[in-house]
Amino acid sequence: MRRKLAAGNWKMNGTGDSLAEIRALAAAHAAPTCEVLICPPATLIARMAASERGPIMVGGQDCHQNASGAHTGDISAGMLAHAGASHVILGHSERRADHGEDNALVRAKAEAALGAGLVAVICVGETEAERDAGQTLSVIGTQLAGSVPDEATASNTVIAYEPVWAIGTGRTPTLDQIAEVHDFMRGQLAERFDDAEGFRLLYGGSVKPSNAAEIFAVSNVDGALVGGASLKAADFGGIITAL
């Protein structure tokens, strides 16, 4: 039985005042039935880790593939772990687009994350043009094959399916489209990993309290990666409750 996961990605949002949302979320969901993760900006990881956060886990939004060195502005997986993070999001489409991250780099970062004891939340997803061209499954298959390291297991890796065109747009795929991709991903993982049945597969892209329950009822959807609706405790709480 896979434990569901509600993961929040604050992206480049939040300062110290935002930790009030974490305290409010922890107070309202002291014993959630699912795992709850918030990935704040790097500047808040240590503060969030030290704050009253109840069962809420802390994650990073990216890490460098190297352990240390001359990489100005970057953060290593070990540094994230030392700051109190247990997870790290890797290969988010915004990083793939803004920073030119390809599958090989995402895989190297995931290897670094696993080596540092972090859980890697590896993102995949097609663009609208790729979906319109009927390439969705081949794109997802290529991203999974290229981004997920051989060391991945059900306990150290989570996969997030995030159609690029659904992120921050208010648009979502149909439930059948989500099921098709998640079933496909489960099958792809089964070709490489003995414990493929145990991997959590998150859906991400415009999840909100009003659509969470129907998305979570879809086959092979084990939770969500949430952007905008993770910033406010009330909204994210509604998604946690739907799980």
Ligand code: PEP
């Ligand atoms: C995300 O950035 O991972 C995401 C899914 O964003 P949103 O929920 O805002 O669409």
